[in-house]
Amino acid sequence: MTARQPTVEDVARRAGVSRQTVSNVLNTPEIVRGRTRERVEAAIAELGYAPSMAARRLRTKRSATIGIHLDPYAGGISGIVLDRFIHALTDRATPRGLRILVYAAADAQEEIQRIRQLREGGEIDRVVLTGTFEGDPRAEWLAEHDVPFVAFGRPWGEAGTGAQMGDPLRPWVDVDGAAGTRAATLFAREHGERVVFLGWPAGSGTGDDRERGWREVVGVDGLRWTSLDSVAEARSVAERGLAERDVDAIVCASDTLALGAHLAASHAGRPELAVVGFDNTPVAEALEISSVEQRPERVAEAVLDLLVADPTTDEGPWHRLIEPELVVRARDEG
Amino acid sequence: MTARQPTVEDVARRAGVSRQTVSNVLNTPEIVRGRTRERVEAAIAELGYAPSMAARRLRTKRSATIGIHLDPYAGGISGIVLDRFIHALTDRATPRGLRILVYAAADAQEEIQRIRQLREGGEIDRVVLTGTFEGDPRAEWLAEHDVPFVAFGRPWGEAGTGAQMGDPLRPWVDVDGAAGTRAATLFAREHGERVVFLGWPAGSGTGDDRERGWREVVGVDGLRWTSLDSVAEARSVAERGLAERDVDAIVCASDTLALGAHLAASHAGRPELAVVGFDNTPVAEALEISSVEQRPERVAEAVLDLLVADPTTDEGPWHRLIEPELVVRARDEG
DNA sequence: GTTCGGAATTTGATCGTTCAAACTCCGCCG
DNA sequence: CGGCGGAGTTTGAACGATCAAATTCCGAAC
Numbered sequence: 031m032t033a034r035q036p037t038v039e040d041v042a043r044r045a046g047v048s049r050q051t052v053s054n055v056l057n058t059p060e061i062v063r064g065r066t067r068e069r070v071e072a073a074i075a076e077l078g079y080a081p082s083m084a085a086r087r088l089r090t091k092r093s094a095t096i097g098i099h100l101d102p103y104a105g106g107i108s109g110i111v112l113d114r115f116i117h118a119l120t121d122r123a124t125p126r127g128l129r130i131l132v133y134a135a136a137d138a139q140e141e142i143q144r145i146r147q148l149r150e151g152g153e154i155d156r157v158v159l160t161g162t163f164e165g166d167p168r169a170e171w172l173a174e175h176d177v178p179f180v181a182f183g184r185p186w187g188e189a190g191t192g193a194q195m196g197d198p199l200r201p202w203v204d205v206d207g208a209a210g211t212r213a214a215t216l217f218a219r220e221h222g223e224r225v226v227f228l229g230w231p232a233g234s235g236t237g238d239d240r241e242r243g244w245r246e247v248v249g250v251d252g253l254r255w256t257s258l259d260s261v262a263e264a265r266s267v268a269e270r271g272l273a274e275r276d277v278d279a280i281v282c283a284s285d286t287l288a289l290g291a292h293l294a295a296s297h298a299g300r301p302e303l304a305v306v307g308f309d310n311t312p313v314a315e316a317l318e319i320s321s322v323e324q325r326p327e328r329v330a331e332a333v334l335d336l337l338v339a340d341p342t343t344d345e346g347p348w349h350r351l352i353e354p355e356l357v358v359r360a361r362d363e364g
Numbered sequence: 365m366t367a368r369q370p371t372v373e374d375v376a377r378r379a380g381v382s383r384q385t386v387s388n389v390l391n392t393p394e395i396v397r398g399r400t401r402e403r404v405e406a407a408i409a410e411l412g413y414a415p416s417m418a419a420r421r422l423r424t425k426r427s428a429t430i431g432i433h434l435d436p437y438a439g440g441i442s443g444i445v446l447d448r449f450i451h452a453l454t455d456r457a458t459p460r461g462l463r464i465l466v467y468a469a470a471d472a473q474e475e476i477q478r479i480r481q482l483r484e485g486g487e488i489d490r491v492v493l494t495g496t497f498e499g500d501p502r503a504e505w506l507a508e509h510d511v512p513f514v515a516f517g518r519p520w521g522e523a524g525t526g527a528q529m530g531d532p533l534r535p536w537v538d539v540d541g542a543a544g545t546r547a548a549t550l551f552a553r554e555h556g557e558r559v560v561f562l563g564w565p566a567g568s569g570t571g572d573d574r575e576r577g578w579r580e581v582v583g584v585d586g587l588r589w590t591s592l593d594s595v596a597e598a599r600s601v602a603e604r605g606l607a608e609r610d611v612d613a614i615v616c617a618s619d620t621l622a623l624g625a626h627l628a629a630s631h632a633g634r635p636e637l638a639v640v641g642f643d644n645t646p647v648a649e650a651l652e653i654s655s656v657e658q659r660p661e662r663v664a665e666a667v668l669d670l671l672v673a674d675p676t677t678d679e680g681p682w683h684r685l686i687e688p689e690l691v692v693r694a695r696d697e698g
Numbered sequence: 699g700t701t702c703g704g705a706a707t708t709t710g711a712t713c714g715t716t717c718a719a720a721c722t723c724c725g726c727c728g
Numbered sequence: 729c730g731g732c733g734g735a736g737t738t739t740g741a742a743c744g745a746t747c748a749a750a751t752t753c754c755g756a757a758c
Contacts, residue, residue, distance in 0.1 A: 085744035419714035
């Protein structure tokens with residue numbers, strides 16, 4: 031028969047102080063006299079006391095828990111960056127005393143519903159949004175209901191444009207895609223002038239951003255190919271392109287596209303053709319394709335910084351652009 | 365100025381009943397008379413009432429929350445299966461009214477510490493273990509402290525051996541690796557008799573299990589190659605092997621190995637050589653390599669089944685082997 | 699020696715729910 | 729007609745912490 035778990039009352043009795051003093055040692059140690067604090071800490075250690083978060087939540091109406099959505103797996107490698115981000119977020123949240131609760135939801139409406147339940151039930155008190163888009167109803171709802179949140183991804187137009195950039199009610203963290211492709215393109219130019227961009231159809235903020243970085247380096251007459259984010263389509267697009275013109279390197283909007291381009295190049299008898307991907311997924315790693323690394327760990331760190339900041343007292347900026355890093359692989363070295 | 369969130373008291377007043385009746389409608393609707401229940405449900409809907417999980421937890425000492433560990437990302441594709449599992453678990457847990465809390469920990473000891481805190485704080489009341497190994501201290505600790513848990517992976521010897529198989533205190537769910545490689549080998553034999561197994565060094569339960577399925581089909585004189593789980597090493601092993609002997613197909617213990625084998629085959633001028641991987645990761649998908657799919661969704665479902673079962677009243681079995689599924693890709697068809 | 703005031707500590711109330719026991723109906727049986 | 733019993737409902741207490749206000753302590757100032 032196991033003994034009941036010790037409470038703050040038990041600790042207090044043992045240390046010869048009152049409940050509240052124990053509570054103070056836990057939450058505001060600086061207001062407790064040194065000798066008293068030591069006695070209480072000793073009692074805590076002896077009893078193996080751990081505070082009841084349930085009781086704390088009920089009283090304080092705070093849970094120190096972050097909610098984040100997890101999609102069902104859809105195949106492909108695009109989800110990996112998000113998973114890495116979540117791993118990093120979990121890793122970084124723990125030392126800050128924050129917990130992470132993941133939830134499922136089929137669409138934005140359902141996600142709002144779920145957030146509402148979790149929030150009103152006191153299970154979470156902050157949210158991290160992913161996969162945001164312009165006019166995202168989730169962000170609107172969260173802002174309207176005063177739920178602190180940070181988005182991974184720019185949901186409200188491009189960097190530098192629009193008044194919402196500095197809006198403390200719409201904080202976000204994103205990776206500077208243009209900087210990534212700029213670095214990739216500069217690197218690719220070492221192999222020759224004709225650096226093609228293999229991107230997605232225009233219209234996706236992320237894709238346009240990545241294209242911009244390349245465009246800034248190659249100028250207006252740079253050659254651009256377009257493909258959906260599929261290996262097969264990217265491959266056939268690249269095969270056609272390579273047959274038509276001489277090309278020195280290909281900078282891609284994703285590793286999926288890069289893989290297609292790489293396969294096309296190999297098939298065209300040019301396995302050494304420089305191809306640079308984006309996201310630095312295991313596919314790029316395995317095939318030794320250079321790729322732009324998003325550094326999800328830094329994103330996670332920045333997200334947490336913004337998430338614990340208080341818009342009413344703290345100063346901005348309320349958005350962060352993380353500088354990605356080009357990872358050059360053996361295939362392209364020397 | 366926003367109104368205070370409604371409580372069970374508010375709902376009760378509105379419906380003209382008592383606190384407890386509202387509580388009963390929520391938790392044991394069958395004991396409430398039909399007309400009364402309807403009135404209460406109407407009041408709940410009108411007020412938009414959502415129960416406070418914090419208060420419920422405090423009172424019942426249950427949280428309906430599952431804790432699961434998330435490692436930091438280590439590169440490679442091996443983590444993907446685990447991520448898919450977690451996605452599936454989240455997806456399946458929600459409709460069962462269970463929540464999922466993820467936590468970080470550097471090693472087994474730290475994980476035990478974290479579980480203890482989360483558990484005593486009432487944040488989680490069940491755990492899913494991953495990456496278990498024989499004599500895993502985490503499982504020992506959990507069993508000893510009466511924390512319900514289920515392991516993804518067999519931590520206590522092989523299936524069919526040992527008395528612990530039916531132990532309700534050590535429940536697990538795993539994928540039947542042998543069945544997977546058996547199917548893979550049978551498929552590979554359509555391309556010829558000489559089906560090689562490319563596996564990891566002996567000693568890992570998972571690897572040995574997967575080898576067994578192949579061995580059962582090819583017999584004692586089947587040829588086996590060994591490599592650590594790295595593309596580069598697998599490739600060089602396969603290249604050497606292919607140079608030495610004629611081979612009709614290669615069955616691999618992982619997609620990483622399969623990728624290495626595939627590259628070796630292509631390099632040796634045999635891009636059409638049948639290679640079968642394991643885990644059905646995006647890499648296999650992208651390169652159109654056939655692979656054995658673990659079906660993490662089924663694993664998740666089984667884990668949840670065991671996790672909500674009560675060892676003292678329910679009957680076994682307390683372990684489940686999930687039958688994996690061979691995914692044949694275009695490259696190998698026809 | 700009394701008064702003042704800040705620091706340290708204690709006390710009573712409270713958060714929102716569920717448990718356990720008590721109570722109210724109401725029909726049925728003897 | 730009184731007592732019994734079960735279904736349905738209500739009431740008081742408890743879960744374990746923190747908040748807010750009250751109290752004690754103690755040295756300095758007058």
